[in-house]
Amino acid sequence: MTRLRVALVIFVALILQISLFSQVRLSGVAPELLLLVAVLAGFNAGPDRGAVIGFCAGLAYDIVLDTPLGLSALTFCLVAHAVGSLEESLIRETWWFPMLAAGLASAVGLVVFACAGEVAGQPGWVSRDLPRVAMLVGFTNMLLTPLVRGPMRWSVGAAA
Amino acid sequence: MLLLALTAITLLTLDGRNFGPLQTMQEGLRDVIAPIRSAADDVVSPVGNAWNGLTDYDAVVAENEALRAEIERLRGTSIQDETALAELEALRAEVGLVVEDYLVLLTEVVGGPIGNFEQFSIDIDAGSNDQVSQNMAVITSGGLVGLVSRVGAERSEVRLVSDPEFVIGVTFADGVVVARGTGDGETLRVVENLSQVPDVAVGDPVVTQSSLVPQGIAVGRVSAVERDDDGVLQEVEIELSAEVGHLQFVNVVLADPAIIDEERTDVLGNEFDTEVPANSDAPDSDEVPATPTTITGGAGP
Numbered sequence: 001m002t003r004l005r006v007a008l009v010i011f012v013a014l015i016l017q018i019s020l021f022s023q024v025r026l027s028g029v030a031p032e033l034l035l036l037v038a039v040l041a042g043f044n045a046g047p048d049r050g051a052v053i054g055f056c057a058g059l060a061y062d063i064v065l066d067t068p069l070g071l072s073a074l075t076f077c078l079v080a081h082a083v084g085s086l087e088e089s090l091i092r093e094t095w096w097f098p099m100l101a102a103g104l105a106s107a108v109g110l111v112v113f114a115c116a117g118e119v120a121g122q123p124g125w126v127s128r129d130l131p132r133v134a135m136l137v138g139f140t141n142m143l144l145t146p147l148v149r150g151p152m153r154w155s156v157g158a159a160a
Numbered sequence: 161m162l163l164l165a166l167t168a169i170t171l172l173t174l175d176g177r178n179f180g181p182l183q184t185m186q187e188g189l190r191d192v193i194a195p196i197r198s199a200a201d202d203v204v205s206p207v208g209n210a211w212n213g214l215t216d217y218d219a220v221v222a223e224n225e226a227l228r229a230e231i232e233r234l235r236g237t238s239i240q241d242e243t244a245l246a247e248l249e250a251l252r253a254e255v256g257l258v259v260e261d262y263l264v265l266l267t268e269v270v271g272g273p274i275g276n277f278e279q280f281s282i283d284i285d286a287g288s289n290d291q292v293s294q295n296m297a298v299i300t301s302g303g304l305v306g307l308v309s310r311v312g313a314e315r316s317e318v319r320l321v322s323d324p325e326f327v328i329g330v331t332f333a334d335g336v337v338v339a340r341g342t343g344d345g346e347t348l349r350v351v352e353n354l355s356q357v358p359d360v361a362v363g364d365p366v367v368t369q370s371s372l373v374p375q376g377i378a379v380g381r382v383s384a385v386e387r388d389d390d391g392v393l394q395e396v397e398i399e400l401s402a403e404v405g406h407l408q409f410v411n412v413v414l415a416d417p418a419i420i421d422e423e424r425t426d427v428l429g430n431e432f433d434t435e436v437p438a439n440s441d442a443p444d445s446d447e448v449p450a451t452p453t454t455i456t457g458g459a460g461p
Contacts, residue, residue, distance in 0.1 A: 018193075019200035022274045023208030030276055048161065055164045062171075063189045064197075066278045066310070066317060069182065070171025077164045110276070117277060120172055124324055125277055133276055 005155035006041075010057050013037050013148070018064055029133050031140035032106060034061045035113075036148050038076035039083050039105040039141075043098065044149075045156040047084030053156065054080030068120045075116050079109040098149060103142025107134040191312050198270065262374050263414040264299075265290060269407045270315065280323035286412060287312045295372050297413040302402035303378030304328070304368060305410055316412075320404050321348065321379070329370035330379050330398070332360060339366075339379070339398060347383065350396040360385050366398050374415055378402075 017033040024030070034057045041057070042050030058076030062069045083105050111134050117125040174182050213220065267290070271283030286292045288311050296308045298318045306326065310317040319326060330339045330350070339348040348366075360382055368377040383399035 014193075015196060015200050016204075018197050018271075018274050020204040020207060022272060023204070024211045030274075032275065051161045051164055055168065058168075059171075061275075063186055064193060065275055066281055067275070068172050069175035069186060070168045073171065074165060074168030077161070077168060081161050114277065121176065122277070137276065 002156060006053055006056070009151045009155045010034070010037060010053075010060050012151075013057070014060050014064070017061070026136055026140055027132075029136040029140070031144055032110060032137050033141075033144065033148070034058065034072070035076060035079070035106050035109050035137075036102060036141045036144060037152065038080040039102050039109065040145070040149055040152040041156060042080035042083030042085075042105075043087050043102070044152050045084065046087070047081045049156065050080035050084035051077045054078075067117065067122065071116055071120055072113065075109065075113040079105060079112060099142045099145040102145040102149075103138040106141035107138030110134045110137045187310070187312055191314065194312065194315050201270070264411040265292065265414055266409060266411055268409055280320045280326070281309065282306075282318050282320065282407060282410075284316050284318055284410060284412070285314070287314045287316050289313050290412075291414055292316050292412055296415060297368070297373035297377060298410050299377055299413060300402050300407070300410055303380065303400070304373070305402050305404055305407065307372065308412065318410070321400060321402070322404055328368060328372070328379070330366050331369035332364045332366045332382065337396075347400060348379065348398040350398065360394065360396055374413055377413075 013033045013036075017031075021031045021033055037057045038050070038054030041053035044050070045053060054076035055073050058072035058074065059070070061072040061076075065072065083101075111130065114125040114130055114134075171182070265286055267284045267286040269282050270285045273279050273281065284292075284298070292308060292311055294308055294311055298305045298308060304321055306318045306320040306323070307328075308316050309319040321328070324340070326348075327338060327340050328348075330337060330348075337350050339350045362382050362385060364382040366379045366381060367375070368379060369375055378401050380398045380400040380402075382396055384397040385394060386396075387394040
């Protein structure tokens with residue numbers, strides 16, 4: 001049942017990413033909804049389960065992108081695992097902390113993705129514009145966190 | 161975690177080596193997702209249009225005014241153009257210029273970049289079911305837009321001419337050279353075989369000269385020429401004539417893939433032979449050039 005829920009969340013996020021959020025951009029930068037799914041998976045499901053969910057979300061994203069197959073899967077898996085590993089040491093007493101953490105993790109995740117892309121032979125991904133893109137992705141993902149957090153908790157359960 | 165990472169790296173490696181079954185699976189899944197994406201686009205497009213209208217209002221107004229002025233100018237020159245076209249056709253019949261007979265398919269642009277790292281591609285509503293195949297040229301009335309890079313059953317992806325990895329043979333001032341995309345959406349940069357182009361001037365027209373696409377498709381005009389102190393080495397910048405940033409409808413040139421020279425490369429670029437192949441299908445000099453035929457496919461307006 002949990003697997004089906006996770007698959008449903010990933011599928012809906014994918015459809016929203018390729019339809020709505022490919023058009024709704026902030027200064028030319030689109031939110032990275034599947035990266036947010038991976039981050040929140042790490043936050044709610046821990047490093048190991050979060051890594052699996054991040055891998056699946058990234059792989060689903062890779063299918064529709066023109067980027068190398070497996071790149072998003074690798075990056076999202078690593079980001080989810082890192083977030084899950086750090087989650088236990090985080091203080092979450094404020095309502096805004098999850099949003100801030102998700103936004104920051106998304107920005108870092110985008111930078112990791114760009115670096116991995118350069119290693120995989122994609123020229124120009126690490127450029128002067130990368131910090132701006134990463135900041136905007138972090139900002140938009142931070143705003144979307146309340147919308148995605150609920151479905152993620154429903155699919156994998158809340159963090160301990 | 162380690163297993164997942166190794167799996168992802170394996171996929172990356174296989175994808176980099178163009179592993180056939182993996183690509184086939186990916187294309188199949190894309191074909192499955194395509195109708196869902198189309199339906200979702202129809203549902204959410206009002207939201208996207210409202211957002212873009214809010215964020216780009218001033219630009220839209222300015223563009224509207226510029227387009228009105230351009231329409232007025234074109235009306236004034238249309239009569240002159242008709243006369244010039246008749247003269248050109250007569251000249252072509254006399255001097256035996258090579259004119260390729262080709263079909264074009266009018267189709268709609270149905271998708272743009274999805275993420276933040278593939279800014280140089282669009283999706284069109286035509287695929288293998290519409291006789292589209294890889295490396296076919298995609299054009300508008302302004303000129304070359306790009307080449308078909310991936311083909312699905314109903315949709316295809318077009319790599320835009322502004323892509324940094326885009327490579328095309330072009331000609332100007334009677335010299336055939338190789339031009340590469342610069343990724344800024346407005347220019348191409350000529351970087352190879354510049355010795356074949358002795359006298360290039362700003363404003364010179366540039367057209368395609370490649371076995372991948374029909375000859376003579378407009379690419380743009382020379383916008384800058386930089387020469388070294390000795391005047392030997394030069395770098396030429398071409399301003400694109402097609403507006404690749406705001407595409408709604410495009411034409412796919414259904415050129416016969418059999419004309420592609422097996423020694424040349426695809427749009428992803430390897431060693432590129434810029435010699436012009438002998439066109440065995442070229443009409444004789446005394447034949448009347450055929451008129452391009454347009455067929456309409458896909459969703460249409």
